Amino acid sequence: MAVAAIVTVGLIGADTIHTKASTTTDTFIATMSTPVKTVANAYKLYPSVMMAQAALESGWGTSTLSTSANNYFGIKGSYNGQSVTMSTAEYDSSSQLYYTNAAFKKYPTISASLTDNAQLLRNGISSDPTYYSGTWRENAATYEDAANALTGKYATAPTYGTSLINLIQTYGFNSLDSSSSSSSSSTTTTTKKKPTITYYSTLNGETGTLSSKYKSYAIYNHVKGSAYKTTKYKWTTVGGWSGRPVWFDGRAYKSDSKTTWYRIRFSKQTTAKRYWVYSKAVSLPKTTYTKEKKTATFTATSNPVYDHVYNSSYLASQLTTTKALGTGKMSVDCKGVITQNGVASTWYRVTSGKTTGWVKSTAISKLS
CATH class of the missing domain: 2.30.30.170 (SH3 type barrels.)
Structure with a gap:
């Protein structure tokens, strides 16, 4: 297993956190519950898992990274040009622990940290947009499934998922999942009946063309009818024409309409902007x-x-x-x-x- 791009800062275990939490748990939960539910539900993730991650990664909000940078998830890099350098623990391919210095994102607010984490889980990594798809509520039947899907991907700790589940069960974070439907307007939006959309991870090099009838169908930034805010683009804006080559890097299936959708880009470069189209807008071999x-x-x-x-x-x-x-x-x-x-x-x-x-x-x- 290669070292993941995101690691547990300090690698505070669940038992350690349980001991430390006696004086900080109530404050942490009171502070984080509302923004966690709002952000997690907006991105169709489990609030319980997000809360457990934030607690585990930040030591209940007491870590230097969370207090000085509002970084509750140990996400590396910079945020709007802002970062802090800290020592972090990682596991190598043999599951041996070692330490190294790394730059971590510095956020202006707690919500910014939560949102950046949610966007990461939804957008994946450059080589695989569905890298974290195991955490999506449409793919994870339970919070346990979502938590275990993070092991070896979000963090290199081999017991990462188990630690999250222990926290959820110990502190009743699963109540955030069941009670979220009445907590806020944004939550109500995400719990409305939406089409069941299953996303499939695919390669980046498969190709096709825009079909002869592509103009009969629209092009979007998300699958039409999904829980995300969907933007519809004009073909004249993106430069469509019949037979134009397209590259595929995602497939989705809507069970209500029994339709297939593809995520496409108009360049071989994987960094090119991506769009979702109904299957009849493209031609495949x-x-x-x-x-x-x-x-x-x-x-x-x-x-x-x-x-x-x-x-x-x-x-x-x-x-x-x-x-x-x-x-x-x-x-x-x-x-x-x-x-x-x-x-x-x-x-x-x-x-x-x-x-x-x-x-x-x-x-x-x-x-x-």
């Missing part, structure tokens, strides 16, 4: 599937294994590699042929143990 009942042996070269055929309408994310699956025979139950720019490529769905994924035909040395 056609994939034809047929059932197979064969066995496959991989080549000696390591190749990626995806959850879907690469560049198909489902888009793909990498599960593992053929090298990791081993050299034995793999069962094959489906073949997919995808044609892009007049070139056809064949893919096979293979199963090895508990892993099922798609590999390109060139990754297979023998098929029988």
Whole structure:
């Protein structure tokens, strides 16, 4: 596991915090409850998890980072050019603790710190916008699921999720989740019945074009009907034309309308502005599937294994590699042929143990 970009400052454990909290807990909870509920619900996150994170990371608001910089989550970097340098504890790939100096964001207010943390969880990292999608309420059935989804991603501490859950259960933070519907107008907005939208993590290099009927559909900054404030753009503003190349880095499914949406950008650069469009506004290569009942042996070269055929309408994310699956025979139950720019490529769905994924035909040395 690589060292995460965000780490627990001081790595105060749940038991330590429980001991320290006797004189600070009431003040901390009274101060943080309202802004935590407001911000967490605005971004469809669990207030209980946000409160536990703030308590764990800041030592109930007593850490130097929280008192001098309003930084309650140990987020590194600078905020509007403001930062403070502090010593921080991290874990290496062998789960060994070590210390290093780092610059951390300095916020003007508590709400600014909460909001920046919420935006990070919702927007992910540059290479993966859905990096923290396990914390989203539409993906996490319980606060426990959301808390555990942070382990190894938000913090390098191997017991990070467990520490958060212990705090939530010890101090009843889960009441923030159930009571939030009547606490404020912003909370009421987020608890209104909204379409169930499931987001899927995908790669950044898959491509397609704007369809011939793209003008019949709008382009947005969020999936239409989601809990976020949605802005609709004019195609003349973003420069659309039929056949214009687009790059994909996200897929979403709306269960109420049974529609698929894609997040696109008009440049290969992953830093380019991204937009959400209804699936019929874009064209992806056609994939034809047929059932197979064969066995496959991989080549000696390591190749990626995806959850879907690469560049198909489902888009793909990498599960593992053929090298990791081993050299034995793999069962094959489906073949997919995808044609892009007049070139056809064949893919096979293979199963090895508990892993099922798609590999390109060139990754297979023998098929029988």
